[in-house]
Amino acid sequence: MEKVKQSVKKWFSHICIDGLTGMAWGLFATLIIGTIMGGSVGLLLGPAIIASAILGPVATMVFHMTNNPSGAGMGSAGLVGQIMTWQTMIGTENPVVLIIKIALLHFILPGIIAFIVSYIMRKKGIIQEGDMKLEL
DSSP: OHHHHHHHHHHHIIIIIIHHHHHHHHHHHHHHHHHHHHOOHHHHTOHHHHHHHHHHHIIIIISOOOOOTTTTTOTTGGGHHHHHHHHHHTTTSOHHHHHHHHHIIIIIHHHHHHHHHHHHHHHTTSSOTTTTOOOO
16 A cells, blocks of 8 residues: 555656646746747837836835835736735835835836837837737
């Protein structure tokens, strides 16, 4: 019976742990290669990146926003960045003020800045309509 348990454990580890780790690395490589090969200067230095470059220093230096390693750089993916910001700052910040800071610096201002930057980049011909479209 012990030998069967060990075999099942080894098989489970091989399929579920090693297999999923390999899939994660494959996905990561595919995203990086796809971004590099499918990108252009206008996409790699696009409106969202420029908005982040502007607001990152403003959020940390002016509004004293902090985060933890799990939420740093996550953006709004699954709201991880916002949840981790909340958890990190709630001990020292008024909850209403914190919600306003998160809404303003994580959603509202990035949208406004990215819109303005994309408008300017389109006018200068750096990016065109449909540059970010994915063909399936």
